[in-house]
Amino acid sequence: MALADWGIKPVTPISDEQFELWRALIEARTGMMFTQTRRPFLEVALSTRMREITIDDYDVYYEQVMSGVSGEREWVVLVDRLAVQETSFFRHxxxxxxxxxxxxxxxxxxxxxxxxxxxxxxxxxxxxxxxxxxxxxxxxxxxxxxxxxxxxxxxxxxxxxxxxxxxxxxxxxxxxxxxxxxxxxxxxxxxxxxxxxxxxxxxxxxxxxxxxxxxxxxxxxxxxxxxxxxxxxxxxxxxxxxxxxxxxxxxxxxxxxxxxxxxxxxxxxxxxxxxxxxxxxxxxxxx
Ligand SMILES: C[S@@+](CC[C@H](N)C(=O)[O-])C[C@H]1O[C@@H](n2cnc3c(N)ncnc32)[C@H](O)[C@@H]1O
Incomplete structure (x- = not known):
């Protein structure tokens, strides 16, 4: 697919099985829980990152994240996308x-x-x-x-x-x-x-x-x-x-x-x- 097409491509729907696989991985590694309510957020975060590295399948991306040193490097990027970073000075x-x-x-x-x-x-x-x-x-x-x-x-x-x-x-x-x-x-x-x-x-x-x-x-x-x-x-x-x-x-x-x-x-x-x-x-x- 040409690079220009990625920009207009809608978010790829994640299947129940794929959602479960990703949910379990992220929670086991970070503690961050993705319930069904937060499923759209996970879908958007994953598919946005997948677009950036021209992958269009959640399973292929999963394999990449799980594989060796390059997977560890990719994980660093992904964690940043999954975390809510909202903060402010003297917040509370x-x-x-x-x-x-x-x-x-x-x-x-x-x-x-x-x-x-x-x-x-x-x-x-x-x-x-x-x-x-x-x-x-x-x-x-x-x-x-x-x-x-x-x-x-x-x-x-x-x-x-x-x-x-x-x-x-x-x-x-x-x-x-x-x-x-x-x-x-x-x-x-x-x-x-x-x-x-x-x-x-x-x-x-x-x-x-x-x-x-x-x-x-x-x-x-x-x-x-x-x-x-x-x-x-x-x-x-x-x-x-x-x-x-x-x-x-x-x-x-x-x-x-x-x-x-x-x-x-x-x-x-x-x-x-x-x-x-x-x-x-x-x-x-x-x-
Ligand atoms: C919403 S911010 C809160 C920032 C600040 N504590 C505040 O209240 O303004 C949540 C932060 O927790 C971090 N975080 C999430 N899971 C974490 C974990 N397992 N270990 C360490 N930090 C984590 C995220 O990367 C993010 O920067």
């Missing part, structure tokens, strides 16, 4: 207010000279940069030059992490950032539309690829804050519980885990107690 105000309160108390009540924060499922970086801005502001207001802090930011998608590392955002995306912080930690680029995160802020963030399904391999521990929002919404209940239990074991005693509101229900864990703070879903490590 109450969750950030809770983190601020927790860190303030920590700095006041203990002789801490180090703070460790983890953004798990960081997408294009708005979340870890927001956490860094929050800590910078806190330390500045408290005149605490003696405290070192680090933000670990992880995501399953490599293309997404590349954007996050670049730290370049359109003016429109910065509306959630207080003006004083924007002026201090961002520089406008010569195109007068985009802003670049300052080196000072970037230097506090370590970006790394991590699949939450492989958490046992992650070398992170003793976190004061783990922020994991809008990632587990597409995970099955039992997988959410496994991930959250594993995250809990990476907290310092007294450290907090902040999830998205409603992301896990009717759940208790021996290491965690629920934090009572308005409009949040968060837990403190108590054992």
């Amino acid at each position: 105000a109450s969750s950030y207010a809770l983190v601020e309160k927790h860190l303030k108390l920590l700095l006041t009540n203990s002789a801490r000279h180090e703070l460790n924060v983890w953004s798990a499922g960081c997408s294009t970086g708005e979340e870890p940069y927001s956490l860094a801005l929050l800590v910078e502001d806190l330390l500045h207001s408290a005149h605490r030059k003696d405290v070192f802090y680090g933000i670990t930011a992880t995501d399953i998608s490599l293309p997404t992490l590349i954007k996050a590392r670049q730290g370049v955002y359109n003016e429109r995306k910065l509306h959630g950032i207080p003006d004083s912080l924007k002026q201090q930690y961002f520089q406008i680029l010569p195109n007068h539309r985009d802003w670049q995160v300052s080196q000072q802020l970037k230097s506090r963030i370590a970006f790394a690829q991590l699949n939450l399904m492989d958490l046992e391999k992650a070398p992170f521990s003793d976190m004061d804050v783990i922020f994991c929002q809008n990632v587990l919404i597409y995970f099955r209940r039992f997988r959410k519980r496994d991930v959250v239990s594993n995250l809990a074991s990476r907290l310092q005693l007294g450290g907090i885990l902040v999830l998205g509101v409603g992301e896990i229900m009717d759940w208790q864990h021996p290491l965690l107690e629920r934090i009572d703070y308005p409009d949040t879903l968060a837990f403190r490590r108590v054992a």
